[in-house]
Amino acid sequence: MTRLPTDEPFTLARALGAGVTPRELTALTRAGGLVRPFRGIYSPADLATDADALVRAVGLLVPEGAALARESAAWLHGVDIRPPGRFREPPALEVVSSTDMLLNRVRRPDVVGYVADLPPGDVVTVSGLRVTSPARTALDLARYTERYMGLAALDMFSHQRLITLDEVTDRISAMPGQRWIARARAMLALADARTELPGESWTRLRIHESRLPMPDLQIRLRDETGREIYRLDMGYRDRKVALEFDGEKFHRTTTEQARHDQARRTDIERRWGWTTYAFHVGDVLGRRPVVEATIIEALGISGVPARRVW
Numbered sequence: 001m002t003r004l005p006t007d008e009p010f011t012l013a014r015a016l017g018a019g020v021t022p023r024e025l026t027a028l029t030r031a032g033g034l035v036r037p038f039r040g041i042y043s044p045a046d047l048a049t050d051a052d053a054l055v056r057a058v059g060l061l062v063p064e065g066a067a068l069a070r071e072s073a074a075w076l077h078g079v080d081i082r083p084p085g086r087f088r089e090p091p092a093l094e095v096v097s098s099t100d101m102l103l104n105r106v107r108r109p110d111v112v113g114y115v116a117d118l119p120p121g122d123v124v125t126v127s128g129l130r131v132t133s134p135a136r137t138a139l140d141l142a143r144y145t146e147r148y149m150g151l152a153a154l155d156m157f158s159h160q161r162l163i164t165l166d167e168v169t170d171r172i173s174a175m176p177g178q179r180w181i182a183r184a185r186a187m188l189a190l191a192d193a194r195t196e197l198p199g200e201s202w203t204r205l206r207i208h209e210s211r212l213p214m215p216d217l218q219i220r221l222r223d224e225t226g227r228e229i230y231r232l233d234m235g236y237r238d239r240k241v242a243l244e245f246d247g248e249k250f251h252r253t254t255t256e257q258a259r260h261d262q263a264r265r266t267d268i269e270r271r272w273g274w275t276t277y278a279f280h281v282g283d284v285l286g287r288r289p290v291v292e293a294t295i296i297e298a299l300g301i302s303g304v305p306a307r308r309v310w
Helices: 012-017 022-030 051-059 071-078 101-106 133-143 146-158 165-174 181-190 196-208 255-272 281-285 290-299
Strands: 034-038 041-044 066-068 093-097 111-115 123-126 129-131 217-224 228-236 239-243 276-277
Touching: 012 022, 012 041, 012 217, 022 034, 034 051, 041 051, 041 071, 041 129, 051 066, 051 071, 051 093, 051 129, 066 071, 066 101, 071 093, 071 133, 071 146, 093 101, 101 111, 129 133, 133 146, 133 181, 146 165, 146 181, 146 196, 165 181, 181 196, 181 217, 196 228, 196 239, 196 281, 196 290, 217 255, 239 290, 276 290, 281 290
Parallel strands: 066 129, 093 111, 239 276
Antiparallel strands: 034 041, 066 093, 123 129, 217 228, 228 239
16 A cells, blocks of 8 residues: 555554555555554564664654663664674664653563653654664663673764764763763773774673783784785784684674685785684673683783683
8 A cells, every 4th residue: 555654664643644544554464564563553564573663663652751762772873782692683672761651652561661861962863763862872871781782882882973982971970879870981991982893892891801911903904005905803913913703793604704704814814924813702702711711822821711701
C-alpha cells in the first residue's frame, strides 16, 4: 500500500493520517506485509530484524521530556558499542526521563527505562527522534556500563569527533560524588581519540589493568617515498612489537580473510621488522591471560600473568 512508509517504522496516527484504516492495517499485518514491534507502532515486514528500524520504532514512543539513551542513543549517533555477545543482535533499547511517569508510555518487556536528570541541553533530535546528546550518551555509557564498554564509548565518540574528551572532562568535574562518576573518571583518563575500534579499547584496558607498559597507538608504516602502506593498531616502537585486535565482524569470517591477514603480517615483518601479535575477543575479554603472557614474552619482562575475569 503506497500510502504507508516502505523504509521506516511508523505510528498508528501516521497511518490514519494517510487514510489507512485500522482494519486495513490489521489485514496487512496478518498477511505478512507489516509487523507490529510495539503497540501503536508498525514497520514494513522486511525491516522486522533490522536493528536500526527497531531502535527507531522505540524512538517513536518517546514522549516530550524523555529521550533514547545509552546504547540506543549511541546507535543513532552512528556509534556501535554493542558488547561481543550481542554483535548480531539489536542494541539495547534504552530510554531516560527525569520522571518515572513519562516512562509509562515506553514500558515494554524489552525496553529499559531510567530515571535521571535530563536537562534540555542534553537532548538532541536525530531523524526526528529525541536522543541524548553525544556528550551525555558517552558519559552515561562510561558511568553505567562495564569498564571495557565505557572506555570504548569514550574512544569511539571522540574518534568520530562527536565529542571532545575535554568536553567530558568538564562534565565530570561538575558532578563530584555522583553515582558511578569515579568509574567514568577512570575511563576518561585512559580514553584516546586515536582508537579506531572498540576491540582496541578493550585490549588497552586489559594491558593497563595488568600494569604492563602501555603501547603507542596507530603506528604508521611507510615506504621509502613516505607513503603509508600499513597502520598498526598499537605497539611498542622500541621493540617493534605490534598488537592488533581481530574482531569477528571483520576478521576470521572466511579462509580468504585469514590468509590475507597472515600475508599482511608476514609482509610487515619482512619489510619493517615488526612482529605482529593478533588477539581475538576471547583473548581480550576471556579468563585466560593470553594478552598478558604474549606481551611479557615479547618484551622480555619478568612476571607471571594472572587470570582476569571481565
